[in-house]
Amino acid sequence: MKMARPISCGLVILLAAFEPVHAADKKAPYPTMAPLAQYMMANPADEIALARSAAPASISNDAEILTLTSQGYQTAVKGKNGFVCLVERSWESGFDDPGFWNYNIRGPLCLNPAAVRTILPAARERASWVLAGLSREEIEKRVTVSPVANMAPEPGAMCYMMSKQGYLSDTGRHWHPHLMFWFHRGEAPNWGADLPGSPVLAAPGDSGPITLFFVLVPKWSDGTSAMEMHS
Numbered sequence: 001m002k003m004a005r006p007i008s009c010g011l012v013i014l015l016a017a018f019e020p021v022h023a024a025d026k027k028a029p030y031p032t033m034a035p036l037a038q039y040m041m042a043n044p045a046d047e048i049a050l051a052r053s054a055a056p057a058s059i060s061n062d063a064e065i066l067t068l069t070s071q072g073y074q075t076a077v078k079g080k081n082g083f084v085c086l087v088e089r090s091w092e093s094g095f096d097d098p099g100f101w102n103y104n105i106r107g108p109l110c111l112n113p114a115a116v117r118t119i120l121p122a123a124r125e126r127a128s129w130v131l132a133g134l135s136r137e138e139i140e141k142r143v144t145v146s147p148v149a150n151m152a153p154e155p156g157a158m159c160y161m162m163s164k165q166g167y168l169s170d171t172g173r174h175w176h177p178h179l180m181f182w183f184h185r186g187e188a189p190n191w192g193a194d195l196p197g198s199p200v201l202a203a204p205g206d207s208g209p210i211t212l213f214f215v216l217v218p219k220w221s222d223g224t225s226a227m228e229m230h231s
Contacts (some may be wrong), residue, residue: 030101037104051085055110055160082113095140108163115157122149153182162221181213
């Protein structure tokens, strides 16, 4: 499985690249950005609820909630615990991901305070470029030189991605519930990442010297079991 880094790390990594595009495919299914309205959720209350589903209620009920507007991610609900929950869109996936402009993608995640300070700014910046009408190629160029996009993750930066309602790809839907941790590259051996039987996966970011670690967990945020899912 190929993965890019959520929250631009950009906010992410969307897990939007579950299956590769074969050479026989004549064209990518989402070659360019669709009309902005297709990336929006019609009912803000639905987006708030979806964002909260990223983490257990004990965390998300007191978190700040962001929703995507024509002006970027805006605060819809003020929080009390330092966490921020939002729903990421397809442009947080890797630049070579065929689903980069997939308007169906909805990835709920809830960032802890360290990630809010050092990961979230890049997600908001990338969204602003998208809303300004930049192409994928133009965004990629900006990411390589942006101090915000290349900000070092603060120690302890992590997020919850445990929503059963998420839509992460046309083939993988919500994938597995998991936690994500941002670190400098070179840490994979210290985590036992990607070794046989390890629940830890590692993915390099598309900008900066960062690796994102995914730790699979056995339950969705609502407490129901995810053990019946296929790997």
